[in-house]
Amino acid sequence: MSGHSKWSTIRHKKAAQDAKRANVFTKLGNMISVAAREGGGDLEVNFKLKMVVDKARSANMPKDNIERAIKRGTGELKDGAQIEEVFYEAYGPGQVAMIIKTATDNTNRTVGEVRHLLSKAGGKMVAKGSVGFLFRKVGEIVVKVSDENIDEIEMVAIDAGAEDMEREENFLYIYTKPEDLQKIKEELEKNKVEITDAELSFLPSQQATPNDEERKKYETLRESLEENDDVVEIYDNL
Template sequence: MSGHSKWSTIKRKKGAIDAKRGKIFTRLIKEITVAARSGGGDPEGNPRLRTAIAAAKSENMPKDNITRAIKKGTGEIAGEVYDEILYEGYGPGGVAVLVECLTDNRNRTVADVRHYFAKSNGNLGESGCVNWMFDKKGLILVDKETISEDEIMDMALEAGADDVVEEESEYQILTSVEDFEDVRGALEEKGVKFVDASVSMIPQNTVEVADEKVAKSLLKLMENLEDHDDVQNVYANFDIDDELMEQLS
């Protein structure tokens, strides 16, 4: 299982999503604000905003919060101005790591991100050092217990998905960025429930991490980055054996 999916699974097992709902709301509000600022406040003509609103609704964010975030982005009401920054580096074991941030203080953010990498025996790199190892794709995760492989395969491919990959506990539905909204919408109309649905950075290849100490350090790096207020998403190309992952979780 690749880093993104594996990390998503481990977070859910820890209950991190429910425990940090306030932090999730903060991240979603930032994303809605930036999406509205960059592409306008009409979700029908702004796919990024449409995706952000859908994610917010899936987390039961109140409609008023969503509306205020859009208005901050369009300038109708005062709000913070966030810079979008992508940090790249190598974690323990030579694992490639991408860190997507929205920040109102670049100096603070880069200092903190660099500190986390160094603390875990990794290093923050130059722009472009690992980005080429990932492809930007739509990623929809569906719990295997809710639908059969044949059903989800037929539905997803008919809707325009590129591929469906079976993992330990879920199906990964991969789409192009352009087709993501159409595929998600088609599956929603057919009653498919998602564990997660987002545009993500998918690693082209993975790095196997078999050493327990290295794996523990790597997961701590991921957790520290995820916990930072300025970090929106973290992607990595690690592959940790399921048995070792269970021990560490």
């Protein structure tokens, strides 16, 4: 997506940082449980579940953990409250718009913790729709590329129906309509393209312009939110 290179770089760095965090398996397990609860435990039928399980495998999450999370989602394993996926909208320092995706077994706890972290940093939670209009929902596929194969991969993506693409060093970000994500991902896999991530995402329609001090405060806020076990993804317009 032209004009979003900075955003994509931040997202890629965030993914790399998340993989190092001790709580990554907790977050992935919760996301797996949510997907299994929504669409069942069969990876061949439940595309959302397959995407999260692929991500978990890439992060070297143990097979037993993955299977337990699926069973918890389908109800085969009774070990606590059901995990729910809940989105919160907020403004951070410098009026940075945020969509905060959570997976939680206790929404009261999560909303309290998220609101507290926002308030402490000078941000605030806002009503649903207050910042949502600043983003559009897309499918996002991240693939590994080189100078030798990028043209071929771009052609496969275009032929499959990709809307836009953007290269960031050795990664190509492919953007799709949400309903085309599965079809395009499967077409890339059929052509032996190395996919590092695939998910539904939110792209900003306009960028925030915080000053240096506000930007630092925002980055600190983002880090504190990422350290919360219930927060699984943050989309922003920085």
